[in-house]
Amino acid sequence: FQELLSKINTKCFAKCVTKPGTKLDSSEQTCLQRCSDRYQEAWNVVSNTYLRRAQ
Amino acid sequence: FQELLSKINTKCFAKCVTKPGTKLDSSEQTCLQRCSDRYQEAWNVVSNTYLRRAQ
Amino acid sequence: FQELLSKINTKCFAKCVTKPGTKLDSSEQTCLQRCSDRYQEAWNVVSNTYLRRAQ
Amino acid sequence: QRRANFQSTVHQYTDVCWDKCITKIRPAMDKSDEVCLTNCVERFLDSTILLLNSLGQQAGHRK
Amino acid sequence: QRRANFQSTVHQYTDVCWDKCITKIRPAMDKSDEVCLTNCVERFLDSTILLLNSLGQQAGHRK
Amino acid sequence: QRRANFQSTVHQYTDVCWDKCITKIRPAMDKSDEVCLTNCVERFLDSTILLLNSLGQQAGHRK
Numbered sequence A, B, C: 001f002q003e004l005l006s007k008i009n010t011k012c013f014a015k016c017v018t019k020p021g022t023k024l025d026s027s028e029q030t031c032l033q034r035c036s037d038r039y040q041e042a043w044n045v046v047s048n049t050y051l052r053r054a055q
Numbered sequence D, E, F: 001q002r003r004a005n006f007q008s009t010v011h012q013y014t015d016v017c018w019d020k021c022i023t024k025i026r027p028a029m030d031k032s033d034e035v036c037l038t039n040c041v042e043r044f045l046d047s048t049i050l051l052l053n054s055l056g057q058q059a060g061h062r063k
Helices: A002-016 A026-054 B002-016 B026-054 C002-016 C026-054 D002-021 D031-062 E002-021 E031-062 F002-021 F031-062
Strands: none
Touching: A002 A026, A002 D002, A002 E002, A002 E031, A026 D002, A026 D031, A026 E031, B002 B026, B002 D002, B002 D031, B002 F002, B026 D031, B026 F002, B026 F031, C002 C026, C002 E002, C002 F002, C002 F031, C026 E002, C026 E031, C026 F031, D002 D031, E002 E031, F002 F031
16 A cells, blocks of 8 residues: 555656645646546456456 | 566557557567567676676 | 665766766766765665654 | 565556556546457467567577 | 655656756746746645545545 | 675666666677676776765765
8 A cells, every 4th residue: 555655656746746845735636636547447357357368 | 587588578568558459469469579688688788797896 | 885885876877977988078077076975975865765754 | 575576567567567557647448448458368368478578489499 | 754755756756847947057047937846736636635536536526 | 694695786776777778678688788888897896986976076075
């Protein structure tokens, strides 16, 4: 879990916060939330594909 | 050896398979083979240069 | 210290030596020196900001 | 131990395939992004097998 | 142990924020580069907290 | 132990110099790619020495 959070944070911060300002504005916050959801879904797709193939 | 394979796979997949399709087509396969050969040669050049300099 | 040196070398070599020649020319050397100074300053800024926030 | 191995493989593959397939953050997962992720994992495994065979053959030739 | 943890965090943040803020090597640290580095660390921490809360809420919903 | 150290250094240098020198996958190793790889390793070592000396001088000045 620790590693997933760290990966999500690194990937999503890179994508969503291109120019860090004095606070996270609302579009950055929305982007981070969505990016986190997409990354978790991607993790599940990868995990399922890998398991199906390994059988 | 495990680490060399993992490096080759990561570097060569990034270079040779830009848009993953339903199978590896022949040009992707040729690119992967060549890339693997070049990477191993590069490893040897780096290793020899480093050893020569270290003496 | 080992890790800081390794980070500085990787980051600054990437930025300052774009086309490696038969020796480090003087502009590359200046760039490496400055880059190393800037990286250490950046490390201090990051460290101070993190500590201030953690309190 | 096996579970830790599996998780670290999935982390690595997600890392590689995320960069290749997800160029834009959408409000919901797009079908084409999902297909790209699936293909990416499958091709990455194919590529591993291809390289393993090729390295094995080279080792055989050297004998 | 705590000191090693702190150092590895600072290494990671410096890595991320250096790439985001320092695009050009100058003869001396520029004020705007320094502001960018400070904001970058602060926003990275905000982002960690946001993601932790969001993952926590999702875990709650699943119960 | 020493061999493991040597191998991990060669892995790191190959990683850095591959990205810098090999922009195109050719049917055979090109002379200019090989020269670039050799120079890259040599300059990377020079750069390490330069930075070590410079950090050493700074430590000296602080005394």
